[in-house]
Structures are given as structure tokens and as C-alpha cells.
Amino acid sequence: MKNIAIYRTVMPFVSESFITEQARSLRKYSPVYVCRDLKSPLDARSVCIDSKSKFERARYTVCRKSSVFIRDLEGKNLSLIHAHFLPDAVMIAPTAKKLGLPLIATSHGFDTQMSRWSQFKTRKPTNWQFLLNEKNLYKNADAFIAVSKYMREKMLERGVPEAKLFTHYIGVDTQKFQPLMHQGKFILNVSRHVKVKGIEILLRAFAKVPLSQGWQLIQVGAGTETLELQALAMELGIDSRVTWLGAQPHDEVKKLMQQCACYVQASMPDQNGQTEAFGIVLLEAAASGVPVLASRSGGMPEALIENETGYLFEPGNFNELADKLNYVLAQSNEWRKTMGLAGREFAQSLDIRSQTLLLENIYDQVIANHASN
Incomplete structure (x- = not known):
């Protein structure tokens, strides 16, 4: 089983349970969650910057460099980094380059749909980093994932190279969500x-x-x-x-x-x-x-x-x-x-298990392509 890093600058959010649900469904790959800020414990391996290390957090936010990430991830024998949301991919890109790892970035919505001016007005450092480094991300990341056909078109309009773009539905856990005969009013x-x-x-x-x-x-x-x-x-x-x-x-x-x-x-x-x-x-x-x-x-x-x-x-x-x-x-x-x-x-037909097998096929292809380049 290969190790991969699942990256989000701040996690976990209740509204983003799809990230951990997808990671839990992996079969050929074992996830290591990586983030700058860990809001609450995760039931899996994780690497984060200590909240008390104000200098290290500030350095990472401004320079996108973290000695913590390099030190802790070097020993994890990683095969790939999968970042959720494009601004997050920009943040972790220098780490991926330093470790020689392929980088996949999934866009879930706002990062591709919001205008650049609207993103600038958010005053969020990660969005500003994205605006400064967006073109480099499209050039240097190994692959991008659109979570729907609609998002695929939006990502192409934004400038994501078609040759690097996959369309992939995350899917739903149909064992967890099942019908109940009782119907409320x-x-x-x-x-x-x-x-x-x-x-x-x-x-x-x-x-x-x-x-x-x-x-x-x-x-x-x-x-x-x-x-x-x-x-x-x-x-x-x-x-x-x-x-x-x-x-x-x-x-x-x-x-x-x-x-x-x-x-x-x-x-x-x-x-x-x-x-x-x-x-x-x-x-x-x-x-x-x-x-x-x-x-x-x-x-x-x-x-x-x-x-x-x-x-x-x-x-x-x-x-x-x-x-x-x-x-x-x-x-x-x-x-x-x-x-x-x-x-x-x-x-x-979109069960998360079968969909995650398709995701792992994308991982396989990206890793092989990265190794051959």
C-alpha cells in the first residue's frame, strides 16, 4: 500500500466531510493528512504545524515553506500529494517540489468560480498566494480534478490545461445512506x-x-x-x-x-x-x-x-x-x-467505493507519468 498526502491548509471542516470520506475509501493508498492548522483531531495519521509555533506558521503563510512539512514528510515514503482547493495546492506546491512528489489539485467550487478581483477582496493570504502563483500552478502541477462536468468547463475557462484535467465525481456512501420505510411529514x-x-x-x-x-x-x-x-x-x-x-x-x-x-x-x-x-x-x-x-x-x-x-x-x-x-x-x-x-x-452508480477506485487509477497514472518525466 502506497502512502499519499491529503492536503488542506486548514482542516477538518464539518462542511467538508467529503475530503475525509473519500480518503477513508482508499484501498491501494494510505492517507496522511497534512495541514497548517488542525482544527480538531483526525482518526488517521496527520502532520501539522504546531499552533504555538507562530513564526513557523507565519513563515509558511508568507513564503509557502515549512521545515516541519519537509522534516515530517520525508520519512513517510509518500508517492503523491493531493491538495483540495486550488489555493491550497499553491500553498503546498513548494513542498511537493522539494520532496520530488507529483501534485494533484482538486477544485471544489469557489476557487475556480470566483473572479480574481473577488478573491483579492477576501483578504485571505491563501487566496492572495493563489493569485500570485496561479499560472505557475497550472504549469507545474501534474494533474487537476474537476468534481463535475460543470466544474470542468469552469476550470478550462480559468486556464487549467485540458491535457492535465480529469473529471471525477467523489460519490456517496450508499451503505451509510440507505432508505427507511417510514416517511415523515x-x-x-x-x-x-x-x-x-x-x-x-x-x-x-x-x-x-x-x-x-x-x-x-x-x-x-x-x-x-x-x-x-x-x-x-x-x-x-x-x-x-x-x-x-x-x-x-x-x-x-x-x-x-x-x-x-x-x-x-x-x-x-x-x-x-x-x-x-x-x-x-x-x-x-x-x-x-x-x-x-x-x-x-x-x-x-x-x-x-x-x-x-x-x-x-x-x-x-x-x-x-x-x-x-x-x-x-x-x-x-x-x-x-x-x-x-x-x-x-x-x-x-456513483457509490464512493467504485468512484474512489477510479480516483486511484488517476493516482496510478499521475505517479507513472511523473516518474517518466
């Missing part, structure tokens, strides 16, 4: 409380679901717009029918996925042009055997089969969403189960 949405997630659109659509039918909306997530969204629910007269659960652990989300009547994702492009790169949450819902409704935004249409496993609507069009939501809710439990099982069959 609620609609589910799992999203951070930010504009791009379109929760406002969902609330306005849900307000058009007749009160007499007794449907509830359960929303999982938190963010900068929580109070604003809760105020909108009161304004629309649906506050008694909306339950705000805040951020929840993955296992709790799984239970809600199994019990909901349908799942809705109303994401839309924000002012920076950022939207969903794919929509793993839609696959999780499909694997749980429930119909999904999603906007035609970003890569989300790739996460369902329209009119078979769910329905699509135009981003921002809450009237269209309301019509399709009311249609799905008006059907019988058996009708929704039938559509949900079709969704599960689709999700099984």
Missing part, C-alpha cells in the same frame, strides 16, 4: 445560511404549500444570515411550520434524510458568480431513497435524473419550485418511494 434542506444556498427561495416556495396539508420544513445549518432568514419566515407567516435545527452532525443528517418526504436544494449563483460545484447532498438524499428537487445551478443537474429521480427548477424562481414541490407532496407515499428508489439506483 416534512421537507428537508441542509445548507449553510448564506446567499448562494438559496434558502430564501425555499422559504418563499414553502409559503405556497397550503397550511391545511400539515407539511413542515426542517432546515439544518447555520451562518451569517440566520436571523434574516428567520425574520423572513415570520414575515411569510410560516415560522410555526419551519424548524431551524442549526448545524448537526453527519449521523443526525443521515437520519433526517431517511425520514423526509423529499429533499430540496435551492442554491443559486451569488454576486461573485459562485454556485454549487456538484451537490453531494443531493446524492445523499437519493441514496436515502427520497425524491430531490434542485435548481438548475452549477453542477447540481448532474446529481439527479430529471423527472425520474427528482425535478429541476430555474434558480431563484420560487413560483416554479412551489409548483413542483406541491406536485410531489400531493402524491402518495408509495409514489414518492418509487421515485426515491429510482434515485437510490442512480446514487449506487
Whole structure:
């Protein structure tokens, strides 16, 4: 079994569980997590810069050089470094070069979709490093991964060389997310409380679901717009029918996925042009055997089969969403189960185990190409 480094400048984030889920599914490769800042312990080998080493952290942030990484990774017998998000790939690129290792960079959304000016305005050092070193990354990294066909086009527009670009869906754990015969009287949405997630659109659509039918909306997530969204629910007269659960652990989300009547994702492009790169949450819902409704935004249409496993609507069009939501809710439990099982069959075609085998084939190819150059 070969060792590889999985790099993220700061990790782990609850919203980025897809990174560790993918790493856990590796069979031919053993992951070593590498980061500048470790937010909480990981159940695997990890290398990070001591939070007390302020000089070492500052040096790495400004110069992209770390004696800690070089010292600790030299003895790990690594075959490759896989960085998640392009700014992170820029940060770890000097280490990969110093160790003579191939570097793969996956773009998950904002790093490719946001304009360069918008990235500059974030005032984040990693984004500034990316802007300064973007062209060198495209030239020197061994390969790039797009998480959807939509992202592939965005990455090509950004300047990623087509010859180095792979399209690869991370996939979903269909053993973890499984159907449950019980179907609750609620609609589910799992999203951070930010504009791009379109929760406002969902609330306005849900307000058009007749009160007499007794449907509830359960929303999982938190963010900068929580109070604003809760105020909108009161304004629309649906506050008694909306339950705000805040951020929840993955296992709790799984239970809600199994019990909901349908799942809705109303994401839309924000002012920076950022939207969903794919929509793993839609696959999780499909694997749980429930119909999904999603906007035609970003890569989300790739996460369902329209009119078979769910329905699509135009981003921002809450009237269209309301019509399709009311249609799905008006059907019988058996009708929704039938559509949900079709969704599960689709999700099984993108099971994370088979998808990770494809990823390992990419690793094999990149390592072989790097060795021959």
C-alpha cells in the first residue's frame, strides 16, 4: 500500500466531510493528512504545524515553506500529494517540489468560480498566494480534478490545461445512506445560511404549500444570515411550520434524510458568480431513497435524473419550485418511494467505493507519468 498526502491548509471542516470520506475509501493508498492548522483531531495519521509555533506558521503563510512539512514528510515514503482547493495546492506546491512528489489539485467550487478581483477582496493570504502563483500552478502541477462536468468547463475557462484535467465525481456512501420505510411529514434542506444556498427561495416556495396539508420544513445549518432568514419566515407567516435545527452532525443528517418526504436544494449563483460545484447532498438524499428537487445551478443537474429521480427548477424562481414541490407532496407515499428508489439506483452508480477506485487509477497514472518525466 502506497502512502499519499491529503492536503488542506486548514482542516477538518464539518462542511467538508467529503475530503475525509473519500480518503477513508482508499484501498491501494494510505492517507496522511497534512495541514497548517488542525482544527480538531483526525482518526488517521496527520502532520501539522504546531499552533504555538507562530513564526513557523507565519513563515509558511508568507513564503509557502515549512521545515516541519519537509522534516515530517520525508520519512513517510509518500508517492503523491493531493491538495483540495486550488489555493491550497499553491500553498503546498513548494513542498511537493522539494520532496520530488507529483501534485494533484482538486477544485471544489469557489476557487475556480470566483473572479480574481473577488478573491483579492477576501483578504485571505491563501487566496492572495493563489493569485500570485496561479499560472505557475497550472504549469507545474501534474494533474487537476474537476468534481463535475460543470466544474470542468469552469476550470478550462480559468486556464487549467485540458491535457492535465480529469473529471471525477467523489460519490456517496450508499451503505451509510440507505432508505427507511417510514416517511415523515416534512421537507428537508441542509445548507449553510448564506446567499448562494438559496434558502430564501425555499422559504418563499414553502409559503405556497397550503397550511391545511400539515407539511413542515426542517432546515439544518447555520451562518451569517440566520436571523434574516428567520425574520423572513415570520414575515411569510410560516415560522410555526419551519424548524431551524442549526448545524448537526453527519449521523443526525443521515437520519433526517431517511425520514423526509423529499429533499430540496435551492442554491443559486451569488454576486461573485459562485454556485454549487456538484451537490453531494443531493446524492445523499437519493441514496436515502427520497425524491430531490434542485435548481438548475452549477453542477447540481448532474446529481439527479430529471423527472425520474427528482425535478429541476430555474434558480431563484420560487413560483416554479412551489409548483413542483406541491406536485410531489400531493402524491402518495408509495409514489414518492418509487421515485426515491429510482434515485437510490442512480446514487449506487456513483457509490464512493467504485468512484474512489477510479480516483486511484488517476493516482496510478499521475505517479507513472511523473516518474517518466
